[in-house]
Every structure is written in C-alpha cells, then in structure tokens.
Amino acid sequence: MADIQYLEQMARQVRRDILRMVHAVQSGHPGGSMGCAEFFTALYFQQMEHNSDFSMEGKNEDLFFLSNGHISPVWYSVLARSGYFPVEELATFRHLNCRLQGHPTTHEGLPGIRIASGSLGQGLSVALGAALAKKMDGDDKLVYALCGDGELQEGQIWEAAMFAAHNKQDNVILTVDWNGQQIDGSNDDVLSLGNLPSKWESFGWKVLIGEKGNDMAAVLDYLAQAKAASGQGQAVVLLLKTDMGHGVDFMSGTHAWHGKAPSDEQLANALAQLPETLGDY
Amino acid sequence: MLKDIKSIGKKSTRDGFGDGLQALGQTNPKVVGLCADLIGSLKMNAFIEEHPERFFQVGIAEANMMGLAAGLATAGKIPYAATFANFATGRVYDQIRQSIAYSHKNVKICASHAGLTLGEDGATHQILEDIGLMKMLPGMTVVNPCDYAQTKAATIAIAKHDGPVYLRFGRPGWPRFTEDMPFELGKALLMAEGTDLTIFATGHLVWKAVEAAKALAEEGISVELINIHTIKPLDEEAVLASAAKTKAVVTAEEHNIYGGLGESIAGLLARKLPTPIEMVGVKDSFGESGTVTELMTKYGLDAVNVIEAAKKVLARK
Numbered sequence: 061m062a063d064i065q066y067l068e069q070m071a072r073q074v075r076r077d078i079l080r081m082v083h084a085v086q087s088g089h090p091g092g093s094m095g096c097a098e099f100f101t102a103l104y105f106q107q108m109e110h111n112s113d114f115s116m117e118g119k120n121e122d123l124f125f126l127s128n129g130h131i132s133p134v135w136y137s138v139l140a141r142s143g144y145f146p147v148e149e150l151a152t153f154r155h156l157n158c159r160l161q162g163h164p165t166t167h168e169g170l171p172g173i174r175i176a177s178g179s180l181g182q183g184l185s186v187a188l189g190a191a192l193a194k195k196m197d198g199d200d201k202l203v204y205a206l207c208g209d210g211e212l213q214e215g216q217i218w219e220a221a222m223f224a225a226h227n228k229q230d231n232v233i234l235t236v237d238w239n240g241q242q243i244d245g246s247n248d249d250v251l252s253l254g255n256l257p258s259k260w261e262s263f264g265w266k267v268l269i270g271e272k273g274n275d276m277a278a279v280l281d282y283l284a285q286a287k288a289a290s291g292q293g294q295a296v297v298l299l300l301k302t303d304m305g306h307g308v309d310f311m312s313g314t315h316a317w318h319g320k321a322p323s324d325e326q327l328a329n330a331l332a333q334l335p336e337t338l339g340d341y
Numbered sequence: 342m343l344k345d346i347k348s349i350g351k352k353s354t355r356d357g358f359g360d361g362l363q364a365l366g367q368t369n370p371k372v373v374g375l376c377a378d379l380i381g382s383l384k385m386n387a388f389i390e391e392h393p394e395r396f397f398q399v400g401i402a403e404a405n406m407m408g409l410a411a412g413l414a415t416a417g418k419i420p421y422a423a424t425f426a427n428f429a430t431g432r433v434y435d436q437i438r439q440s441i442a443y444s445h446k447n448v449k450i451c452a453s454h455a456g457l458t459l460g461e462d463g464a465t466h467q468i469l470e471d472i473g474l475m476k477m478l479p480g481m482t483v484v485n486p487c488d489y490a491q492t493k494a495a496t497i498a499i500a501k502h503d504g505p506v507y508l509r510f511g512r513p514g515w516p517r518f519t520e521d522m523p524f525e526l527g528k529a530l531l532m533a534e535g536t537d538l539t540i541f542a543t544g545h546l547v548w549k550a551v552e553a554a555k556a557l558a559e560e561g562i563s564v565e566l567i568n569i570h571t572i573k574p575l576d577e578e579a580v581l582a583s584a585a586k587t588k589a590v591v592t593a594e595e596h597n598i599y600g601g602l603g604e605s606i607a608g609l610l611a612r613k614l615p616t617p618i619e620m621v622g623v624k625d626s627f628g629e630s631g632t633v634t635e636l637m638t639k640y641g642l643d644a645v646n647v648i649e650a651a652k653k654v655l656a657r658k
Contacts, residue, residue: 116415117415117416117417118415118416119416119417125412165443165444166443166444166445167443167444167445174415175411175412175415175440175444175446176439176440176443176444177439178439179435179438179439181404182404182408182435182436182439182440183408184408185404185405185406185407185408185409185411185412185436185440186408186409186411186412186415186440187412188405188408188409188412189408189409189410189411189412189413189414189415189416189420190412190413190415190416191412192397192409192412192413193412193413193415193416193417193418194416196373196394196395196418197416215404216402216404216405216408216436219400219402219404219405220402220405220408222400222402223399223400223402223405223409226400227397
C-alpha cells in the first residue's frame with residue numbers, strides 16, 4: 061500500500077507537470093487533466109496491477125483505456141512517473157516528431173498507450189473488447205476506462221453500456237469524470253445528462269458515486285469499492301465528482317480552462333500554489 | 342486462356358465469406374467473430390455453431406462493434422467484424438479511422454451486400470462509395486473478391502496479414518469461375534493474356550469482364566484480363582507492366598467511378614505511364630430498387646458496357 065502522503069505529493073507534482081507541459085506549447089487541456097490528478101495517481105500508484113515494461117496485449121495485468129483523450133497531459137505525467145518512459149520526455153508534449161501527441165496514440169509507439177483517443181465516445185467499446193478477450197483467456201485481471209461526463213452525450217457510449225450489461229461484463233470498471241463542465245459551458249447548459257446514476261442503473265450497471273474526487277483518501281476508497289464490486293455479474297461504473305482545474309484557485313470550477321493554456325504570469329501564480337514535491341522534469 | 346474460364350454454377354460471395362470463416366475457425370483459435378444483427382445474411386451460422394465462445398452478437402450497434410473489435414485485437418485476438426457494407430463503413434467511419442486504422446489494430450472489417458447487387462432494398466443499403474472511404478485510410482488493406490472461391494480464399498488469407506483489412510463482398514448468387522486459380526493477397530491475378538487492351542476488373546464485374554473479353558475475342562480483339570482483388574495496396578508492377586504492353590486500359594467495378602479501382606489505376610498511370618483509360622462503374626449516382634439484372638443494365642455495369650468502353654479506348658490509342 062502506497063503511503064497516502066506520497067500519493068498526495070505525486071498528485072501535486074502531476075499538476076505541476078500538466079501546467080508546465082501545456083504552458084510550454086501554449087496549447088492542450090489543463091482543466092480536466094488537473095481535475096483527474098487524484099484519480100490517475102491512485103489508479104497507477106495504488107489500484108492497478110500493471111507493468112511499466114509495456115506490452116500491447118497486457119496479459120495478466122490490469123489495463124486502462126482513456127476515452128476522453130484530450131486530458132492526455134495528466135496521463136502522460138502519470139505514465140512517465142510510473143516508469144513507462146523518461147520523465148524528461150514530458151518536455152516534448154505536442155512537439156513535432158514527438159511520441160506525446162496532442163491526443164494519445166499508439167501510432168508513435170509511446171509505452172502505456174493501447175488505443176488512440178480524442179474523437180469522443182469510443183474508448184469504452186475498446187475497453188469492453190479487451191475485457192472480452194481477458195475472459196476468453198482465463199485472465200482474471202481487470203479493465204479500467206475513463207470517460208468524460210460531456211462525452212456521455214455520444215451515442216456509442218450507450219451502445220457499449222447495453223452490450224456490457226447484456227454480456228455481464230463484470231471485469232470492467234468505468235469511471236466517469238463528473239465535473240459538470242464541457243467546452244461550451246456546463247453540461248446542464250449544453251445538453252443535460254439528466255439523472256446520471258439512474259441512467260446507468262437502468263442500463264444494468266452497478267453504480268458507485270464518488271462525491272470527493274479530489275480527496276486522495278476518498279478516491280482510493282472508491283476505487284477499492286469498485287474493485288470489490290467487480291466479479292459479480294455486472295459492469296461497474298464509478299461516477300466521480302471532480303473539480304475541473306482543481307488545485308489552482310483561478311482555474312478551479314470553470315470550463316474556461318478546458319482547452320486553454322496559462323500565460324507566463326498565470327503559470328507562475330499557479331505553480332506558487334502547488335510547490336514542487338518530487339522534482340520537476 | 343480466356344476460353345477456359347467457365348462458370349461452374351452460381352453461389353454468392355457472402356457464402357464464400359461464411360465458409361472461409363468456418364474453415365478459419367477450425368485452424369486459428371485467435372479468430373473471433375462479431376456481427377450486428379445480421380448473422381444469417383452474413384452466413385456466419387456455421388462458425389457460430391462450432392465456436393459459440395468465439396462469437397459476439399453486438400446488436401444493431403455498429404459503432405460499438407468496431408470498438409469491441411479494436412479492443413479484442415489489442416488483446417491479441419483476430420476479430421472479423423461483419424455487417425452490411427453500408428453500416429461497416431460510412432456509418433462507422435470515425436470509429437474505423439481512430440480506433441482501428443490510426444491505432445493499427447488487426448481487425449478484419451467484413452462487408453456484405455456491397456454495391457447495387459443487393460437489389461430491391463434500394464439506395465439506402467447500396468453503398469457505392471465504400472472502397473473510396475476505406476482506401477483513403479492509411480494502412481488499410483482493401484480487398485474486393487470476385488466470386489465464391491476467391492472470397493473464401495481471401496477470408497482465410499487476410500488472417501495472416503497483420504493489420505486492418507476491409508473485405509468487400511455481396512449478396513447475389515454469382516458465377517463461380519476461380520476454383521482453380523491461385524489467390525495471393527496484394528497480387529493481381531492474370532486471367533488471360535492479350536495484346537490490344539487490358540481490362541482491370543474487381544468484384545462482381547470480373548465475370549462481366551470475362552463475358553466482354555470473350556465477345557471481343559470473337560471480333561478479333563485481344564484482351565488482357567487482370568483481376569485486381571486487392572485494390573489497396575495496388576499491385577502497381579502488374580498494372581504498369583500490362584499497360585505498357587497493351588497501351589489501352591479499361592477498368593470495371595461495382596462502385597462509384599469516384600474513389601474506386603478505376604481512380605486508383607488512373608492515378609497510377611497518370612503519375613508513371615500516361616495511358617488512355619475508360620472506366621466502367623456507377624457514374625456518381627446513388628442506386629435504387631430493382632432486380633440485379635435491371636440494375637446492372639440501368640447503371641451501365643453489364644458486359645455490353647465493358648465492350649463499349651473497350652472500343653472507345655481502342656479508338657483513343
């Protein structure tokens with residue numbers, strides 16, 4: 061069991077990485093990335109059984125698929141700090157000829173990535189396919205996926221939701237980053253998601269709600285509960301309430317930083333709120 | 342020899358797919374099947390009966406099917422994801438583009454009822470743009486076999502190719518004539534040697550090209566007949582060699598002339614060996630309801646149209 065203080069330090073360092081990566085190229089998606097720092101840190105440093113000596117097939121290890129690929133900065137940071145590739149490579153984010161493309165891809169061979177994502181709504185289906193293969197092979201490890209809440213507006217998500225329930229895919233844990241925001245405003249302003257827990261329940265999923273998605277101890281607990289709920293004939297969804305832009309006062313709780321980079325001054329202000337813990341890249 | 346090419350009766354190319362998949366299921370345990378509520382139409386029953394644990398019914402949800410296939414391929418399986426050509430391409434283009442082609446997944450997209458020959462269902466189902474859609478994707482292999490035996494052989498052969506493949510076939514009973522011919526993915530099949538012009542044909546139109554070539558032979562015109570079953574990657578060497586020899590080219594396909602085989606060959610010849618070319622195909626139009634025979638006639642996909650194109654190109658030599 062990783063020390064919670066260490067995990068919190070890691071999440072803070074990940075936030076620094078996100079801000080510095082996005083600032084350096086003046087493009088990218090810091091808001092959702094910052095909001096998911098605890099989730100990714102808990103997933104890779106505590107929850108999943110995974111091997112940073114990467115293999116595409118990932119036999120006998122837990123797998124993770126990111127469906128909302130625009131929050132690539134948080135994933136790249138956590139992958140690098142988990143040993144999948146050198147932390148220094150974070151400095152190449154969105155540069156020409158780099159492996160850290162704007163949205164994640166297998167195309168450049170970056171270890172840790174198993175599918176391209178960016179065009180929304182596709183990752184859950186891919187995760188379900190990998191989960192089918194694990195069952196066929198008698199591999200009892202789990203398949204995790206993350207999608208955004210706005211992403212649930214894509215129809216393919218609900219095709220996948222029906223399939224998972226019909227096939228009792230109980231080796232799948234989907235987390236929804238439930239920050240209530242999307243590019244053009246709040247979910248409620250753009251296209252209301254309605255009663256999200258009821259929707260997933262009525263689609264036949266085991267629903268867990270995580271109210272404190274930016275509290276490391278709570279996130280660890282939610283993920284442990286999700287794992288405990290697996291293997292019981294139902295796919296599991298964790299609706300994780302997060303705060304977009306969490307950790308920096310002027311970025312927090314607004315869709316304004318969905319896809320906007322901080323200026324030099326804003327970066328300095330933000331980093332001052334998140335003192336270095338484990339060393340910048 | 343042209344005169345030796347004979348039909349031994351009719352069987353559909355989709356039967357070739359079903360029988361190929363069954364044969365493959367018995368020899369390759371990595372092969373899995375997926376279908377979007379069209380098992381009977383795709384002739385997948387035999388595979389499913391023999392390997393129920395390796396088949397996934399996904400319902401009327403093609404986008405999810407393509408994603409599932411990408412996930413299965415990620416974990417080492419060889420998925421054959423099957424539905425009608427219209428729903429296997431246009432409906433799910435972005436899923437194929439991102440989750441399969443760009444992600445370089447070993448998924449076989451198996452598309453039946455392509456083109457006009459699905460008949461009475463009409464234009465909503467008669468996709469004539471699918472070859473173009475698929476060949477535009479980097480890394481996608483596009484295969485359009487011409488009869489039962491070739492479809493069966495192609496279904497089996499693509500399992501050995503590591504990468505995404507679009508396999509296109511059709512609904513109607515169709516003459517069987519390639520039983521004794523070899524099939525090699527990516528290699529043009531020389532069916533008859535000739536000197537006056539070359540006909541490059543794909544899919545159902547290969548038989549029409551055989552009929553046309555025989556009629557032309559009776560008029561003393563020597564046709565080189567080449568079957569291009571693998572439209573991408575195109576066997577450029579074979580195309581260029583034959584065009585250099587006959588100096589006149591006709592292409593024939595059950596597809597829009599935009600985006601199809603003709604366009605691929607015209608592009609190649611324009612770049613490397615400018616040669617007069619005429620194209621038999623649907624002239625930038627949707628289809629409509631009708632019998633196969635009526636549709637082939639109305640949309641200019643008969644032997645007579647191939648003959649007409651041949652004479653036209655000979656006049657331009």
